[in-house]
Amino acid sequence: EIVLTQSPATLSLSPGERATLSCRASESVSSHLQWYQQKPGQAPRLLIYDASKRATGIPARFSGSGSGTDFTLTISSLEPEDFAVYYCQQRSNWPTFGQGTKLEIK
Amino acid sequence: QVHLVQSGAEVKKPGASVKVSCKASEYSRTELSVHWVRQAPGKGLEWMGLFDPEDGETIYAQKFQGRVTMTEDTSTNTAYMELSSLRSEDTAVYYCSKDGVDSGGYFVQSWGQGTLVTVSS
Numbered sequence: 001e002i003v004l005t006q007s008p009a010t011l012s013l014s015p016g017e018r019a020t021l022s023c024r025a026s027e028s029v030s031s032h033l034q035w036y037q038q039k040p041g042q043a044p045r046l047l048i049y050d051a052s053k054r055a056t057g058i059p060a061r062f063s064g065s066g067s068g069t070d071f072t073l074t075i076s077s078l079e080p081e082d083f084a085v086y087y088c089q090q091r092s093n094w095p096t097f098g099q100g101t102k103l104e105i106k
Numbered sequence: 107q108v109h110l111v112q113s114g115a116e117v118k119k120p121g122a123s124v125k126v127s128c129k130a131s132e133y134s135r136t137e138l139s140v141h142w143v144r145q146a147p148g149k150g151l152e153w154m155g156l157f158d159p160e161d162g163e164t165i166y167a168q169k170f171q172g173r174v175t176m177t178e179d180t181s182t183n184t185a186y187m188e189l190s191s192l193r194s195e196d197t198a199v200y201y202c203s204k205d206g207v208d209s210g211g212y213f214v215q216s217w218g219q220g221t222l223v224t225v226s227s
Contacts, residue, residue, distance in 0.1 A: 001168070036151075043201055043217035044143075044151060056107070056214055087151050094167060095141070097151040 002026055002090050004098035012106040019075040021101045023088035028068045032092040035064055035073045038100075039084045047086075048073065080105075108132060108204055112218035118225050123190040126221045128202030130183040138205040140185045142176060144198040145220075152198075157185060192225045199223075 003026040013019055023033065035048040046055045048064035051071060061076040075082055083105050088098040109131035116124050128140070142154040155166035157176040164176050170189070178185045185202055199220040208214045 038151075043203075043220055045217070046215040049213050049215075053213070056208065056212055089151075089153070094165065095153040095156075097143075097153060100150045 002029060002093050002096055004088055004090055004096055006086075006088060006098035006101045008101060009099070010102045010104060012104050013078055014106045015078050015080055017078050019073075019078055019082070019103060021073040021075075021086055021103070023066075023071040023073070023098050025069045025071075025090055025092075029090040029092035031067050032090055033064075033066070033071050034089045034091065035062075036087045036089065037082075037084050038087065044087065075103075078103075107208070107214050108137075108206065108216045110202055110204060110216050110218040112200075112202060112221045115222040116224070118192050118223065120193055120225055120227055122192050122225075123188060124192060124223050125186055125188040126200050126202075126223070128185040128187070128204075128218050130185075130204065130216075132183065138207065140176070140178060141203045141205070142174075142187045143201045143203065145201070146195070146198040149198075154187070154200075189223075192223075194225050197223065197225045 005024045007022045031051040033051045036044040037047050038044045047058050047062050052064045063074045065072050083103050085100045085102050087100050111129050113127040118124050140157045144152050154170050157164050173190050175188045199222050201220050202218040204216045206214050
């Protein structure tokens with residue numbers, strides 16, 4: 001099983017700041033990585049697929065990068081609605097999720 | 107984008123089975139796969155498995171093999187996930203999601219609203 005490790009566990013930032021979230025895989029997943037946003041009481045929402053492609057309707061302030069074992073989700077300028085939990089998921093092999101990064105308001 | 111509606115909350119006793127449904131608002135010829143994901147209270151997301159409607163193939167996470175069955179009824183556009191031999195640790199919200207391709211050829215994904223399954227004696 002491919003293990004995904006997300007860091008940091010919690011990120012405290014203010015609106016307007018830049019957020020950088022990391023996801024590291026225990027072995028290469030090529031570009032088969034997705035990022036999700038989840039707010040309390042809601043289903044996850046797909047943000048990024050294939051490591052760097054924005055899903056339909058996702059604002060341009062969200063971007064993904066990386067390949068192999070190291071991936072990054074960047075939110076260029078935080079909006080109030082961006083504070084949530086973010087998960088990465090690999091689909092190279094049997095899919096697995098990272099443990100999540102909570103993005104909270106500072 | 108397809109709209110998914112899941113069945114309602116369930117309360118089950120240990121050892122019982124539960125079957126959760128996930129009905130799509132429309133038939134999609136470009137449906138790629140149906141995934142099931144669960145989330146225990148206050149915990150992260152856990153992938154359970156997928157159903158490939160093109161060939162009926164299922165792939166289950168090793169943790170659930172032997173206890174889970176994923177199917178789809180194409181006549182009603184409804185996917186099902188059945189989990190047997192329930193234990194308290196199976197208490198979670200269960201989500202279905204569908205991968206697909208839109209008219210522009212872009213990957214799309216829809217999620218159900220989630221079904222809370224509580225296992226308690």
